[in-house]
Amino acid sequence: xxxxxxxxxxVDTILAGIAKAAAEGKYVYTTRDYGFGTSTYCNxxxxxxxxxxxxxxxxxxxxxxxxRAEERQFVDLWLEVKWGEKT
Numbered sequence: 001x002x003x004x005x006x007x008x009x010x011v012d013t014i015l016a017g018i019a020k021a022a023a024e025g026k027y028v029y030t031t032r033d034y035g036f037g038t039s040t041y042c043n044x045x046x047x048x049x050x051x052x053x054x055x056x057x058x059x060x061x062x063x064x065x066x067x068r069a070e071e072r073q074f075v076d077l078w079l080e081v082k083w084g085e086k087t
Contacts, residue, residue: 010034010050011054014031014034015061017031018083028082030078030080032077032079034050035048036077040077041069041077054079055079064081065082066079
């Protein structure tokens with residue numbers, strides 16, 4: 001549980017997912033973990049501290065990051081990370 005609240009652990013896990021997606025020839029990685037699927041239906045400045053720290057770190061590494069939402073009967077939220085030529 002404590003590791004899930006650690007920004008470094010979260011970023012490392014996301015970077016591993018990005019590496020796997022890149023190896024498959026993709027330029028986009030999505031995740032709903034670390035609060036991005038439940039706690040980000042608001043302005044970015046009001047996101048949980050963990051989400052803000054993750055976004056800051058990923059953007060510092062050069063990734064384009066945004067929380068996306070699809071509103072139907074329920075709201076679906078996720079973090080979208082892009083890189084490479086197709087950003």
